[in-house]
Amino acid sequence: MEPFEARDQFAFDYRMHEGSAMRVSHHFAGHTGMPVAIQTWVIAPGGFEGFHRHDGEGALQEFYQVLEGQARMRLGARTYDLGPGDSVIADAGVDHDLRNTGGTDLRVLTIWGPPGAADFSAFGSHQLAQQVRGAHSK
Template sequence: MFEARGETAFEHRMHQGSSLMVSHHFGGATQLPVAIQTWVVPPGGFEGFHRHDGEQPLTEIYQVLEGRARMRIANAEYELGPGDSALAPAGVDHDLVNTGEGELRVLVVWGPPGHFDMSGFGSHQRYLQQKSAGK
């Protein structure tokens, strides 16, 4: 399967936030328990302070592809730029704001919290080695 940039884009308002463009990649066709989206947030745009708990708890990962952002997670604030990532665990209040002068492009992966054993994968083993070495 192939999907061109912007092919699945639609305007959407998240959690009482401002309007943004969302591309919902492969719309559930991956058979993975996550949604993979790209958001394009205009200057000054924001997601809206919210949490995912209750009957459908969700964990979200945000990675900035282009632009500048401020991410509030619980009582902490983070300034994000290209390549930076943030994790919003299920049940934790969070918000994303475009603080740059241009568009903010963010890769967002979200789904129910859970676990699977990654220990047999070389990239995960390498991550653990670097983490234990303090890198």
């Protein structure tokens, strides 16, 4: 498999969780060597993912990052308005939905897979990230 994919090279139309149709790029078709799926979704104005959750044997955690556009994310009892660069984690078992609230296409990076943890503590960028988060929580 080639180690490069151009933007939208292998995109396809797809409807998730009884939401509206969206354009999906499932990067490298899941052949990244990592236990996650990495996708880019393009959702038209007014479009939405569909309110859902992943629990039980199919439990998944999902990371969302807005690349372009404006969105609203329902996550359990909370709602977040998102713009470019904003990120959200939907934990397994938590109801959630993503909706395009802007007037242009919403482009979102999603990474999803089974819940779990990895130890990145040996990496300097991880160590600094922990320090920065600690400084913001004081």
